[in-house]
Amino acid sequence: MITLQHYLLVSAALFSLGIFGVMTRKNAVNVLMGIELILNSANINLVAFSRYSSAGLDGQMFAIFVIVVAAAEVAVALAIVLTMYRLLKTVNLDQADTLKR
Amino acid sequence: MNVADVFFFIIALVTVGSAAVVVLSRSLIYSAFALLFTFFGVASIYILLGADFLAATQVLIYVGGILVLLLFGVMLTHRLYNLDLKTETFQLIPGMLIALAVFASLALAAMNTKWKLVPEKQVQPTTDTIGTLFMTEYLLPFEIASILLLVALIGAAMLVRRRTDV
DSSP, X not given: OOOHHHHXXXXXXXXXXXXXXXXXXXXXXXXXXXHHHHHHHXXXXXXXXXXXXXXXXXXXXXXXXXXXXXXXXXXXXXXXXXXXXXXXXXXBGGGOOTTTO | OOHHHHHHHHHHHHHHHHXXXXXXXXXXXHHHHHHHHHHHHHHHHHHHTTOHHHHHHIIIIIIXXXXXXXXXXXXXXXXXXGOOOBOOBOOHHHHHHHHHHHHHHHHHXXXXXXXXXXXOOXXXXXXXXXXXXXXTTTHHHHHHHHHXXXXXXXXXXXXXXXXXXX
């Protein structure tokens, strides 16, 4: 019998994998992939609660808005990454340290 | 253990396994293609949860839009003639510790909380209800979301424009 907890565990695994990717990757595009994993795990939680609680479809509506924001986010983030590549000739995040020096 | 349970475990395994490939693989292209399987796995989880409209949206927007955009990002930021799209890693130990701590706390919270559950509802098509909700209860967020998309479109175009007049 699949219960709410199973879905929450899958989502927790996706979330921590996303955190790991965001923290350890040097490539900016790869960091974006980690962020997408995190957003997807949040969406699984929202939809699971929408099914197993008495809240109706509100969880699914929130998930749709999360998808909209993710689409806007990835467009702007890729524009920033392309600009960074044009300016610095690299997309490695540890080499973008002009402010530090 | 019935058929639906077996399906759930297969889908969960594919989703989490390919997500692990996304964050562990050394090659950017492998990461991007593993992300494809993760997105499809999440869409299948939506189907198991009875969210048919959301599953279609997931495939259309994530696989059709975001993943293609990420692949463009990979292709445009590397010189393709050496085809050596490796990514380096750093902070491996702290990252692993924090990821494990996050997973442990989330899993403990999920298992130990007494959720107020209702008996499983009958699965029925959601598209009609979602459309009605968009036009009534969620009208303001719906309009704001459209403005947000317009702003993101203009902003992204502004950012990557070649400045000729400066």
